[in-house]
Amino acid sequence: MGIAETMKAIADRQRRRILLLLKGGRRSAGEIASYVSDLSAATVSYHLSVLKKARLIREERQKNHIYYELNASVFEQLLLWVGQFTGEAHEEENL
Amino acid sequence: MGIAETMKAIADRQRRRILLLLKGGRRSAGEIASYVSDLSAATVSYHLSVLKKARLIREERQKNHIYYELNASVFEQLLLWVGQFTGEAHEEENL
DNA sequence: CCCTAATTTCGAAAAGTATCTAAATAGATT
DNA sequence: AATCTATTTAGATACTTTTCGAAATTAGGG
Numbered sequence: 001m002g003i004a005e006t007m008k009a010i011a012d013r014q015r016r017r018i019l020l021l022l023k024g025g026r027r028s029a030g031e032i033a034s035y036v037s038d039l040s041a042a043t044v045s046y047h048l049s050v051l052k053k054a055r056l057i058r059e060e061r062q063k064n065h066i067y068y069e070l071n072a073s074v075f076e077q078l079l080l081w082v083g084q085f086t087g088e089a090h091e092e093e094n095l
Numbered sequence: 096m097g098i099a100e101t102m103k104a105i106a107d108r109q110r111r112r113i114l115l116l117l118k119g120g121r122r123s124a125g126e127i128a129s130y131v132s133d134l135s136a137a138t139v140s141y142h143l144s145v146l147k148k149a150r151l152i153r154e155e156r157q158k159n160h161i162y163y164e165l166n167a168s169v170f171e172q173l174l175l176w177v178g179q180f181t182g183e184a185h186e187e188e189n190l
Numbered sequence: 191c192c193c194t195a196a197t198t199t200c201g202a203a204a205a206g207t208a209t210c211t212a213a214a215t216a217g218a219t220t
Numbered sequence: 221a222a223t224c225t226a227t228t229t230a231g232a233t234a235c236t237t238t239t240c241g242a243a244a245t246t247a248g249g250g
Contacts, residue, residue, distance in 0.1 A: 011106035043209050064217045075180040085170040159247045
């Protein structure tokens with residue numbers, strides 16, 4: 001929970017690959033694993049659990065598949081955190 | 096260089112503490128070390144080097160002090176990366 | 191020049207993370 | 221229930237990062 005967990009989750013390259021894939025819509029664990037095919041399914045599952053704990057993705061079980069999709073709200077929080085260093089996303093007060 | 100390095104740099108709690116301190120203006124290595132006083136000066140120096148490599152901070156030598164300050168432009172890039180996951184565009188004028 | 195203060199670099203230990211294979215679980219279908 | 225498929229968990233190992241204390245470096249002021 002919290003920004004710390006979110007940042008750590010995003011700091012890993014493989015997890016970012018997964019997030020970028022999910023930007024294109026929801027995917028099952030298997031689909032994700034075959035996209036990130038240089039990793040074993042077990043490793044992908046581990047990364048999904050990290051992303052899930054950080055609430056960057058949500059899972060939805062359906063039939064005998066588990067689908068994952070992005071959870072935009074956590075990205076919003078992250079945006080706010082980063083924004084504090086640039087002069088807040090929607091304002092301009094400093095040149 | 097690149098988003099990977101930036102994210103890894105920001106993913107560490109101590110480094111985020113340092114960045115937040117620097118939000119208040121530039122500080123010497125020593126000032127930073129006494130702020131993050133639960134770490135040794137050597138460790139703080141290591142973190143500063145990581146932040147510097149990621150170009151999140153810039154150093155400026157003056158007298159027998161080394162001052163550090165934030166480099167907002169890298170935060171902007173990070174903002175763009177994160178922004179792609181939120182519906183909100185955050186496209187201003189850059190690049 | 192030497193002394194002192196500020197900071198970094200070195201080498202090593204501890205802690206944390208990513209990855210694999212193999213085994214376990216869960217659900218659908220037969 | 222037996223089995224097939226999808227996915228996770230367990231346990232082990234390799235890798236990476238954080239941290240420290242001690243030694244080295246750099247710059248200024250007598």
